[in-house]
Every structure is written in structure tokens, then in C-alpha cells.
Amino acid sequence: MITSVQNPLVKQMRKLHRAKERRKQNLILLEGTHLLESACGVNYSLVTVCCTPAWQESHPQLWEDASSRCQRAEVVTPEILSSIATTVHPDGVVATAPQRTLPTYLNKIQLGLVLERLQDPGNLGTIIRTATAADADGLWLSADSVDLDNPKVLRSSAGEWFKLPIAVTANLLTVVKDYQAQGGQVIATLSQASLTYWEVDFTRPSLILLGNEGAGLSQELISVADRQVKIPLAKGVESLNAAIAAALLLYEAQRQRLV
Numbered sequence: 001m002i003t004s005v006q007n008p009l010v011k012q013m014r015k016l017h018r019a020k021e022r023r024k025q026n027l028i029l030l031e032g033t034h035l036l037e038s039a040c041g042v043n044y045s046l047v048t049v050c051c052t053p054a055w056q057e058s059h060p061q062l063w064e065d066a067s068s069r070c071q072r073a074e075v076v077t078p079e080i081l082s083s084i085a086t087t088v089h090p091d092g093v094v095a096t097a098p099q100r101t102l103p104t105y106l107n108k109i110q111l112g113l114v115l116e117r118l119q120d121p122g123n124l125g126t127i128i129r130t131a132t133a134a135d136a137d138g139l140w141l142s143a144d145s146v147d148l149d150n151p152k153v154l155r156s157s158a159g160e161w162f163k164l165p166i167a168v169t170a171n172l173l174t175v176v177k178d179y180q181a182q183g184g185q186v187i188a189t190l191s192q193a194s195l196t197y198w199e200v201d202f203t204r205p206s207l208i209l210l211g212n213e214g215a216g217l218s219q220e221l222i223s224v225a226d227r228q229v230k231i232p233l234a235k236g237v238e239s240l241n242a243a244i245a246a247a248l249l250l251y252e253a254q255r256q257r258l259v
Contacts, residue, residue, distance in 0.1 A: 001053070001074075001075045001076060001077065002050070002074050002075070002076040002077070002080055003076075003077050003080065004080075005080065005083050007080075009048065009050075009072070009074065010076075010080055010083065010084060012025070013029070013048070013050070013084045013094070013096060014083060014084060016028070016029045016096065017029075017086050017151070019147045019149075019150070022099065022147070022149055023099075026098060026099050027047060027096045027097065027098065027099060028096065028097050028098070028099055028100070028149045028151075028154065029085075029086065029094060029095075029096060029151045029154075030046075030094070030095040030096070030097055030154065031085050031086065031087055031090060031093075031094050031151055031154075031155060032087070032090065032091050032093065032094075032155065033055075033059060033062065033091055033092070033093055034158065034159055035095075035154055035155065035159055036049070036062065036066055036093055036095055037062060037159070038158075038159025038160075038161075038162055039095070039097060039159075039162060040062070040065050040066055040069065041159075041162075042162045042163065043069075044097060044162055045069070045097060045098050046066060046069050046070035046071075046095055046096070046097050047070060047071050047072070047095075047096045047097055047098065048070060048071065048072045048073070048074070048095060048096045049063075049066045049067060049070045049072075049073045049074070049093065049094075049095040050073075050074045050075075050076045050080075050081060050084060050093070050094050050095070051063065051074075051075060051076070051081070051092055051093040051094075052075070052076065052077065052078050052081050052092045052093075053075055054078075054092060055091070055092025055093050056075055058092075059092075059093070066093075066095065070095065078092075081093075081094060086151045086152070087155070099149055100148070100149070100161075100162075100166075102148075102166060102167055102168055103165065103167050104167065105167060105175075105178075106137070106138040106140065106165050106167050108137065109137045109138050109179070109184070109205065109207065110137055110205050110206075111134075111135070111136045111137055111202070111205070111206055111208075111250070111253050111257075112136060112137055112138045112139060112140070112179075112206075112207045112208070113127065113131055113136060113138075113139045113140070113207070113208050113210065113246060113250075114139075114140045114172055114175065114176065114207055114208070114209045114210070114221075115127065115139065115140070115141050115142065115145060115210050116142045116145070116172055116209065116210070116211045116212060116217055116218060116221060117142055117144050117145055117211065117212040117215070117218075118141070118142075118145040118146060118210070118211075118212065118213065118242060119145065119146050119212065119213060120146065120213055120242070121146045121147075121150040121151075121152035121153045121156065122152055122153075122156045122243075123156075123213065123241065123242045123243045124141070124145070124146055124148070124150075124153045124156070125152060125153040125154065125155065125156020125157040125158075125161070126156050126157070126243035127139070127210075127242070127243050127246045128153070128156075128157040128160050128161055128164050128166070129156065129157045129158050129160045130243065130246055130247045130250060131160075131164055131246070131250060132160035132163050132164045133160070134247070134250035134251055134253070134254050135254060136164070136250055137165065138164065138165035138166065138167070139164060139165070139166050139167075140166075140167050140168075140169055140172060140175050141166060141167070141168045141169075142168075142169065142170070142172050143168055143169060143170040144170075145168075148166065148168060172221060173220055173221065173224065176207065176209070176221060176224055176225075177224065179205075179207050180224075180226065182205075183205065184204070184205035184206065184207055185201075185204050185205065185206050185207070185226045185227060186206075186207045186209060186224065186225045186226050186227070187200055187206055187207065187208050187209065187225060187226065187227045187228075187229055187249075188209045188217055188221060188222050188225035188227070188228045188229070189208070189209060189210055189211070189216075189217070189228075189229060189230070189231070189245060189249070190216070190217065190222060190228045190229070190230060191216070191230055191233075191239065192230065193228035193229050193230040194228075194230075195227060195228065195229045195230070196229060196230060196231070196232055197229040197230070197231055197248065197249050197252055198252050199229070200227050200229055201256070202252060202253035202256045202257065203256050203257055206253060208246070208249050208250070208253075209221055209222075209225060210242055210245060210246055213241075213242050229249075231245055231248055231249075
């Protein structure tokens with residue numbers, strides 16, 4: 001059992017709290033039982049799995065499964081587990097895995113999202129979770145957004161991070177124009193738009209643009225959109241959370257397609 005924070009493995013995993021180190025080591029942190037189950041469920045490669053004795057005893061099958069597919073499995077004290085995790089109250093297991101290999105482009109997108117300069121990891125994770133639930137085909141993320149491998153993004157996605165096709169790009173404008181050239185419509189979310197989001201025909205191939213939590217979409221992307229839509233708000237309410245806005249539009253698209 002690992003009992004010291006000076007252990008080389010513990011030091012290495014603690015470094016993964018920082019984005020620079022995750023890129024350097026080409027690793028991500030998977031914190032908690034549900035994320036580990038999700039990774040194993042899609043046969044995602046694991047590098048290291050660390051758990052407490054209590055967790056090992058209460059999750060024998062998952063421990064066996066994870067141990068068989070990782071390079072190193074260790075039992076650690078609760079104190080060491082807490083030092084490895086980024087959460088305040090970890091549930092007893094933390095793993096590392098290779099960073100996700102991202103495609104340069106996403107094909108056959110009937111319903112997709114473009115996220116520009118999104119900064120909150122909880123928002124991004126929730127949007128990934130919602131997009132998967134609403135049967136979206138993929139998501140583009142601008143390169144100046146929050147890191148896709150931020151531990152809070154993974155936790156907020158509730159395991160759907162492993163399933164949704166995602167591309168990170170420095171040029172969203174090219175993505176949008178290419179999508180239009182293939183016959184798809186591009187819909188920008190804008191508080192001062194004249195159309196409400198349920199007035200758009202989402203049965204067509206559609207790409208929904210969502211912007212930064214504070215500043216919204218750039219004028220560059222707004223100007224090339226085919227439609228601009230708003231989410232009606234009561235008087236005095238300035239805006240909605242980005243993840244809530246994404247959920248409303250995605251489920252309106254699903255509703256129209258089911259009808």
C-alpha cells in the first residue's frame with residue numbers, strides 16, 4: 001500500500017492537476033467510480049488506477065476489470081487518494097488514462113454544436129452530457145476555450161465525455177463555412193435576435209453556435225450565421241447559463257425531429 005506523498009507515482013499524479021502537466025505527460029485524470037465505469041464500458045485505455053482499501057472491497061468487479069486493463073494498479077491510503085484527487089471528497093478511486101485523440105474534422109453532422117471561447121469547465125462538461133443525451137452528432141470547441149481534459153469537464157460530463165465526437169479547432173469560421181457549403185444551416189444564439197429558437201426548422205441539418213459565458217458569440221461568427229435566435233427571458237433577467245441554453249435548443253431540435 002502506498003502511504004507517502006513522496007512516492008514518485010503520487011507526485012506524478014498530483015502534477016496532473018495542472019493543464020501544462022497533463023499535456024506534457026499526455027495523460028488525463030479520471031476521478032470517481034462513475035468515470036472509471038464509463039471508461040471501462042467503452043474500452044478506453046487506462047494507465048494507472050489507485051484506490052483505497054474500502055473502495056477495493058466495495059467494488060471488486062470494477063477493480064478487477066480496471067486492473068486488468070491498466071499498466072499499474074495500486075492500493076493507497078485515504079489520505080493519499082485525497083492528495084491525488086482534485087475533488088474535496090473523492091469517492092475512493094482515481095485513475096490516469098491517455099489523452100483523447102481528437103479528429104481534425106467531424107463528418108455527417110445532422111445536429112451539432114459550436115462552442116466559442118467557453119471558459120467554465122462545468123458548463124462544457126454539462127453541454128457534452130446534454131448533447132449526448134439529446135442525440136447530437138458532435139461538437140466543435142474553439143482552441144481558446146477551457147481545456148477539454150480539465151478534470152471538472154470530465155466529471156460534469158458524467159461519463160459522456162468518452163462518447164461524443166469532439167473536435168478542437170483554432171478556426172471555427174472555416175468549420176461554419178464548410179458546413180454551410182455542404183447544405184447545412186448555421187444558427188447563432190443572440191439575445192437581441194428577432195426569432196425565438198422554436199421558430200427555426202431544426203429538421204434540416206443544423207449547427208448551433210454558442211458563445212462565451214459573458215461576451216457571447218464573436219461578430220465574425222454572428223455575421224455568417226443563416227439564422228439568429230433568442231431564448232425569451234422575463235423582464236430583468238439578463239441571460240441564461242450556457243449549458244441551459246444548449247439544452248433548450250438541442251431538445252427543441254430533438255422534439256421537431258421526433259414529431
